[in-house]
Amino acid sequence: MGALRDLNITQQVGLLFLALFGVLALVTIVEVGRTIRDLSPELQERHEQFKRDLRAVWWGAVIFWISWVLGAIVATLLFGLVSFIAFREFITLTQTRRADHRGLLLAFFFVLPFQFVLAGSQRLDLFTVFIPVYVFFAIPVISAIGNDPQRFLERTSKIQWGIMVCIYGMSHAPALLLIDLPEYEGRGAFLVFYLVVVVACAQIAQEFATRRLRRRPVARAISRSFSWRAWAIGAGVAAFVGALLYWATPFKPIPALVMGLIAGGTGTLGEFVMKALKRDAGVRSWGGKASVTGAVGLLDRVAPLCFSAPVFFHAVRWYFGL
Numbered sequence: 566m567g568a569l570r571d572l573n574i575t576q577q578v579g580l581l582f583l584a585l586f587g588v589l590a591l592v593t594i595v596e597v598g599r600t601i602r603d604l605s606p607e608l609q610e611r612h613e614q615f616k617r618d619l620r621a622v623w624w625g626a627v628i629f630w631i632s633w634v635l636g637a638i639v640a641t642l643l644f645g646l647v648s649f650i651a652f653r654e655f656i657t658l659t660q661t662r663r664a665d666h667r668g669l670l671l672a673f674f675f676v677l678p679f680q681f682v683l684a685g686s687q688r689l690d691l692f693t694v695f696i697p698v699y700v701f702f703a704i705p706v707i708s709a710i711g712n713d714p715q716r717f718l719e720r721t722s723k724i725q726w727g728i729m730v731c732i733y734g735m736s737h738a739p740a741l742l743l744i745d746l747p748e749y750e751g752r753g754a755f756l757v758f759y760l761v762v763v764v765a766c767a768q769i770a771q772e773f774a775t776r777r778l779r780r781r782p783v784a785r786a787i788s789r790s791f792s793w794r795a796w797a798i799g800a801g802v803a804a805f806v807g808a809l810l811y812w813a814t815p816f817k818p819i820p821a822l823v824m825g826l827i828a829g830g831t832g833t834l835g836e837f838v839m840k841a842l843k844r845d846a847g848v849r850s851w852g853g854k855a856s857v858t859g860a861v862g863l864l865d866r867v868a869p870l871c872f873s874a875p876v877f878f879h880a881v882r883w884y885f886g887l
Contacts, residue, residue: 803829
């Protein structure tokens, strides 16, 4: 640990990415070896799902690395692009009317870029209230100008909710990457890495617990697999992993454990909420081969991060009194 602390910031972050890509390469090699074996139809389906998830992790890791290498501007642009695609998927699978087009144009071409400009420029005071306050009042006004009262509240709420999850939630990733903390300048990449790892571990642990434990679904009509016991196990694993990774954060072990619990717990709850939205839209996933909307399934994969990133970001700010 002393040798690691003696490295400069660039070397430390470089070592982080070397370890990340090394682990992904090892998992990919093992996965390629598994493709040679003959699997049952059920295992084959799980294998294909794992391959899609692994491919998504590779893309996420590459975007994460490019964001750090090319600096704040490129990081903001890349996360903004991810937010744009996710918001597009959300809108394509929700019902809107002609009168909503003004509000959607405002969301896509003003709210989204402006929110990420605020994140990249670290104007945190306006960044934290721009969407929850100003945009939430502006969207209903713009929609009302469209002169269509039919299902007005439902339509407006869908747009507001999509903006909150896909734009506001995702914008906290570059904000976390660029945040300046006392005696932690330039190490925001470690915080993003910490967040992604604990959220991923929470999801994996919850999925494993769901398969092993007797199911007691909380909301059977939404998800037959989500239970409080499985959620608690996932959040507990996230807390444990967070405590193990305290060395990569500005926290001591106990605060790191609490932060892992917060991030992992909110991430899995976010995934549960998105399942409810998918049920309401009448689809199994936001993308895939059966999709006719142009969706690519990105929202499925980033939804836990969209929920956990703002909670984690503001918990960090509260902890340091920023």
